[in-house]
Amino acid sequence: MKQTYKCKLRLKTEIAPGIFDYVVEAPEIAAEAKTGQFLHINCGGRTSLRRPISICDFDEGFVRFAFQVKGEGTEKLSRLDPGDVIDIMGPLGNGFTVNEGERAVIIGGGIGVFPLLRLARYHQDAPVFLGFRTKELICMEDDFNEANDNVVICTDDGSYGYNGFAVAAMGEYLMEHEVDMIYCCGPTPMLKTVKQIAEYRRIPCQISLEQRMGCGIGACLTCVCETKGEGMAKYKQVCSAGPVFDSREVIL
Ligand SMILES: Cc1cc2nc3c(=O)[nH]c(=O)nc-3n(C[C@H](O)[C@H](O)[C@H](O)COP(=O)(O)OP(=O)(O)OC[C@H]3O[C@@H](n4cnc5c(N)ncnc54)[C@H](O)[C@@H]3O)c2cc1C
Ligand code: FES
Numbered sequence: 001m002k003q004t005y006k007c008k009l010r011l012k013t014e015i016a017p018g019i020f021d022y023v024v025e026a027p028e029i030a031a032e033a034k035t036g037q038f039l040h041i042n043c044g045g046r047t048s049l050r051r052p053i054s055i056c057d058f059d060e061g062f063v064r065f066a067f068q069v070k071g072e073g074t075e076k077l078s079r080l081d082p083g084d085v086i087d088i089m090g091p092l093g094n095g096f097t098v099n100e101g102e103r104a105v106i107i108g109g110g111i112g113v114f115p116l117l118r119l120a121r122y123h124q125d126a127p128v129f130l131g132f133r134t135k136e137l138i139c140m141e142d143d144f145n146e147a148n149d150n151v152v153i154c155t156d157d158g159s160y161g162y163n164g165f166a167v168a169a170m171g172e173y174l175m176e177h178e179v180d181m182i183y184c185c186g187p188t189p190m191l192k193t194v195k196q197i198a199e200y201r202r203i204p205c206q207i208s209l210e211q212r213m214g215c216g217i218g219a220c221l222t223c224v225c226e227t228k229g230e231g232m233a234k235y236k237q238v239c240s241a242g243p244v245f246d247s248r249e250v251i252l
Helices: 027-032 072-078 110-122 141-147 166-176 188-200
Strands: 004-016 019-025 038-042 051-054 057-059 062-068 085-092 104-109 128-132 151-155 181-185 205-208 224-226 235-237 244-246
Touching: 004 027, 004 062, 019 085, 027 057, 027 062, 027 085, 051 062, 051 072, 062 072, 062 110, 104 110, 104 166, 104 188, 110 128, 110 141, 110 181, 128 141, 128 166, 141 151, 151 166, 166 188, 181 188, 188 205
Parallel strands: 104 128, 104 181, 128 151, 181 205
Antiparallel strands: 004 019, 004 085, 019 062, 038 051, 038 085, 057 062, 205 244, 224 235
16 A cells, blocks of 8 residues: 655645645655656545645655646645645656657646656756646746746647647647657647657657546556557556556557
């Protein structure tokens, strides 16, 4: 059984309407965490099942995550104040596999941008395409700009930055550049398009999947996704085999 920790909320910021950025004191989790892994959070109240939230950043005993209020669990979580204690299991899952010296492209959308911050920092010169529906929903622009020299903010409605989808901006970049790896986290339509582009161009690609979860540790089947495996290997648990997969492995 993966360990749970009582983590004190240190910093709380509403970074966009209904989107909260939390920093918690969690030395054990910070010591083990890898980019792309997630936390399984007990949000309290009637929501007995934990809620999965990606690790955004970690350093010297602190872990940062950000979440959008969607339903009862995240709503409860958003009502906490600095000093309150959160019951967190983690770090869980398999994160991104990062290779030194590779020519990378990083692409994310909406709340999917959060687990990409550390990747953007590691691949400081790689282009980072971040898509949001509209200007009001842009998150962590300053953090990404601090981490990376080539951040392109895209808005679907053209209200800020590149006018259009992040995948379109990435497509333009790929027309002129050779790339060794694409990293992606975002809504399913984005994952599907990025996967198609990567496969068509024969570029290795890692995508982070989102599924509803139960246990978070591979003990139930709530989170299965379809893969190209045969027989029993056709379905894999996103919580334990993922959430990051080789895009060629999964069927979206
Ligand atoms: C590995 C992983 C990492 C995640 N990281 C983040 C993150 O960094 N920030 C963030 O804001 N959210 C993240 N999510 C999504 C987050 O877990 C859900 O938004 C949350 O569980 C909703 O809980 P709730 O009780 O507020 O809403 P519920 O009442 O449970 O659901 C509200 C709505 O959200 C939908 N929903 C619930 N769970 C998911 C899910 N896993 N994927 C898609 N839709 C869902 C439901 O269908 C429903 O429409 C992540 C999910 C996974 C699997
Ligand atoms: S959530 Fe239980 S197996 Fe993944």
